[in-house]
Amino acid sequence: xxxxxxxxxxxxxxxxxxxxxxxxxxxxxxxxxxxxxxxxxxxxxxxxxxxxxxxxxxxxxxxxxxxxxxxxxxxxxxxxxxxxxxxxxxxxxxxxxxxxxxxxxxxxxxxxxxxxxxxxxxxxxxxxxxxxxxxxxxxxxxxxx
Numbered sequence: 310x311x312x313x314x315x316x317x318x319x320x321x322x323x324x325x326x327x328x329x330x331x332x333x334x335x336x337x338x339x340x341x342x343x344x345x346x347x348x349x350x351x352x353x354x355x356x357x358x359x360x361x362x363x364x365x366x367x368x369x370x371x372x373x374x375x376x377x378x379x380x381x382x383x384x385x386x387x388x389x390x391x392x393x394x395x396x397x398x399x400x401x402x403x404x405x406x407x408x409x410x411x412x413x414x415x416x417x418x419x420x421x422x423x424x425x426x427x428x429x430x431x432x433x434x435x436x437x438x439x440x441x442x443x444x445x446x447x448x449x450x451x452x453x454x
Contacts, residue, residue, distance in 0.1 A: 344433040346371040346425050352437070355444045356401030356413065365439055366398035367423055375425050381439075382420045389419065401441055415443040 350367035357363065369377060381390040381399055389403035401413040413419070423435045 344371070344375075344425065344427055344431055346375070346433055348423060348425075348435045350421070350423075350435075350437055351439065353440050353442045354401070355442045357443050357445075359444065361444075364398035364400050366395065367421075367435070369423075369425060371425065371427075374428050377423060377425045379424075380422045382422070384418070384420075386420075413441040415441060417441045 347370040348367050349370070351362070351365060354362045354365040356365075367379070369375065376393065377395075378393050379391065379399075380388050381403075383389050383403070390399050392399070402410050403413055404410055418438055418440045420438055421436060424432055425435070426432045
């Protein structure tokens, strides 16, 4: 008679069960799963209307479907701009406490916080600073012949 010894390794982690009402399928979600995301954010931009670097938005490289929320804050931590639509990048417009829009000035530096979420609700945050540089638009001179 042979005796066999089995060793079981039990991994325990928190899960969330969700049942799809339409199909009855039960999905197991693993919260806090590490997201494979890269973010490239310019440190400066120039919202002067010349068509070159007039808007600012970080470039997000991620696998699968993701959503994001981006908050831009002044030096005091007040949110001056917030968006979740990649087709609506920041153009340097800031909202003051009275709800009026102003334009960021040359040399103003803002903090940003980007939160990216996958379809399962897992999130990863990134942050940094962006400085406004207003370049003067050069007008073409007409030559006199």
